[in-house]
Amino acid sequence: KKATIMIDKNFILSDIDERTYGSFVEHLGRCVYEGIYQPGHPAADEKGLRQDVAALIRELNVPVTRYPGGNFVSGYRWEDSVGPKEQRPSKIDLAWRVVESNQFGLNEFMEWTKTVDTQPMMAINLGTRGIEAAKNIIEYTNLKKGSYYSDLRRQHGVTEPHDIKLWCLGNEMDGPWQEGHKTALEYGRIAEEAGKAMRLVDPTIETVACGSSSLSMPTFGFWEDTVLSQCYDQVDYISMHQYYGNRDGDSQQFLASSDGMDQFIREVISICDAVKAKRRAKKQINISFDEWNVWYHSNEQDKQIEPWSEHPHQLEDVYNFEDSLLVASMMITMLRHADRVKIGCLAQLVNVIAPIMTSATGVWKQTIFYPFAMISNQGRGHVLHTQIKAPTFASNYGNSGYLDAVVIENVEEDQLTIFAVNKDLEDELELTSDFRQYEGYRLVDHVMLRHDDLKAVNTEANPETVAPVKGSRVVFEQGKLTGVLPTQSFHMIKLQ
Numbered sequence: 001k002k003a004t005i006m007i008d009k010n011f012i013l014s015d016i017d018e019r020t021y022g023s024f025v026e027h028l029g030r031c032v033y034e035g036i037y038q039p040g041h042p043a044a045d046e047k048g049l050r051q052d053v054a055a056l057i058r059e060l061n062v063p064v065t066r067y068p069g070g071n072f073v074s075g076y077r078w079e080d081s082v083g084p085k086e087q088r089p090s091k092i093d094l095a096w097r098v099v100e101s102n103q104f105g106l107n108e109f110m111e112w113t114k115t116v117d118t119q120p121m122m123a124i125n126l127g128t129r130g131i132e133a134a135k136n137i138i139e140y141t142n143l144k145k146g147s148y149y150s151d152l153r154r155q156h157g158v159t160e161p162h163d164i165k166l167w168c169l170g171n172e173m174d175g176p177w178q179e180g181h182k183t184a185l186e187y188g189r190i191a192e193e194a195g196k197a198m199r200l201v202d203p204t205i206e207t208v209a210c211g212s213s214s215l216s217m218p219t220f221g222f223w224e225d226t227v228l229s230q231c232y233d234q235v236d237y238i239s240m241h242q243y244y245g246n247r248d249g250d251s252q253q254f255l256a257s258s259d260g261m262d263q264f265i266r267e268v269i270s271i272c273d274a275v276k277a278k279r280r281a282k283k284q285i286n287i288s289f290d291e292w293n294v295w296y297h298s299n300e301q302d303k304q305i306e307p308w309s310e311h312p313h314q315l316e317d318v319y320n321f322e323d324s325l326l327v328a329s330m331m332i333t334m335l336r337h338a339d340r341v342k343i344g345c346l347a348q349l350v351n352v353i354a355p356i357m358t359s360a361t362g363v364w365k366q367t368i369f370y371p372f373a374m375i376s377n378q379g380r381g382h383v384l385h386t387q388i389k390a391p392t393f394a395s396n397y398g399n400s401g402y403l404d405a406v407v408i409e410n411v412e413e414d415q416l417t418i419f420a421v422n423k424d425l426e427d428e429l430e431l432t433s434d435f436r437q438y439e440g441y442r443l444v445d446h447v448m449l450r451h452d453d454l455k456a457v458n459t460e461a462n463p464e465t466v467a468p469v470k471g472s473r474v475v476f477e478q479g480k481l482t483g484v485l486p487t488q489s490f491h492m493i494k495l496q
């Protein structure tokens with residue numbers, strides 16, 4: 001089969017917002033406890049932060065991290081998580097039916113963000129709480145001193161404000177599973193009023209309204225329209241969440257799922273712009289895709305969890321090779337919408353549906369670690385409109401292309417990077433691409449992720465079963481790229 005990637009150096013889609021490569025830390029399972037934080041562990045520092053985990057997070061290069069949930073945030077009392085640890089209460093968490101000890105809290109999280117070089121994206125509780133708690137938390141985090149909550153932070157040993165710039169107004173409020181689940185109108189109103197109060201405390205913040213929890217939510221569309229019609233002036237982004245799974249054991253269909261993500265993004269953009277037009281607004285609402293991943297492997301085993309335990313093994317999906325291909329395609333899809341998708345959070349970061357796993361004895365990289373790290377580290381600059389001509393297959397989304405690709409130009413580094421997935425499980429793709437506008441460029445790197453077995457996994461004992469290798473079947477001569485992308489493979493090709 002043959003495929004072509006076409007670009008023009010003048011056809012720039014958008015700068016990439018580095019926050020597209022964000023992730024997510026929720027108080028859920030072993031993400032926090034036994035994940036990023038484990039006092040007494042040989043790899044933990046004096047604050048209990050696991051440095052072996054931190055090193056892998058730095059490798060992933062995650063510029064923003066959402067916290068503390070997720071469903072958890074809809075019952076969260078931030079006050080329980082600050083102050084002397086021995087006085088912090090253990091509370092039941094209805095979202096995951098576990099007990100939260102609060103030994104790791106807001107200030108510990110902010111400490112951790114510094115060690116892994118990430119910015120916070122803090123969520124507030126609009127499930128069981130409202131405007132008062134929203135106003136108080138931002139007073140605690142962002143005001144210098146001289147008021148009750150800013151002084152309380154100082155008493156807790158944090159002299160300077162945390163100055164948190166990015167705030168999620170609740171989580172998945174459209175979901176009947178959510179504590180304090182709301183109708184679109186109820187949520188739109190509370191988001192507007194909470195956002196207003198928070199901006200009165202700190203006008204420099206950005207806020208994210210909850211969009212739909214997935215494209216298949218029955219309220220999708222109506223939800224975005226109603227919510228944005230209420231709170232448009234108080235928000236900057238609308239959130240999107242989407243998880244996929246190969247539940248039917250049909251890998252070709254599973255790999256087409258990124259087309260579902262593409263459709264979802266297009267539809268949310270249309271609604272944002274329709275509301276903008278109706279309001280005659282100047283401001284544009286952009287997208288925060290703040291939960292995305294593959295999630296299904298652990299669903300059955302999670303039904304066995306004993307209620308009211310503390311940080312049990314929960315949502316511990318063991319990712320295989322085909323999952324890593326879909327993760328690459330999902331990232332490519334977001335980049336192809338870089339003009340509107342400004343924030344993306346891989347859900348989640350450690351142990352819970354995560355690229356990084358820990359045990360008492362070590363840490364290892366799941367298969368999905370690699371496409372994330374490759375794209376996050378190399379996908380910096382601006383996205384070029386990338387036209388693709390490739391054969392297609394019949395999928396749940398109509399016709400899906402076998403090739404997913406995006407071309408990124410980094411002007412500062414004089415560099416072009418092509419990310420491409422060949423989803424074809426039977427045939428290689430013969431690729432041609434014309435880059436003669438980039439005179440003098442050479443092929444400087446080609447890294448490939450490929451495995452014969454779509455179900456291959458990485459484990460603590462065999463951590464590198466799936467890992468990137470050097471690609472060898474692509475050549476670049478006189479400005480033309482030609483070569484072969486083997487079946488079921490992900491590529492990063494760099495020209496300079």
Ligand code: AHR
Pocket residue numbers: 026069070071072171172213291347348
């Ligand atoms: O990421 C796991 C869960 O998925 C989050 O807590 C929730 O927001 C979503 O349903």
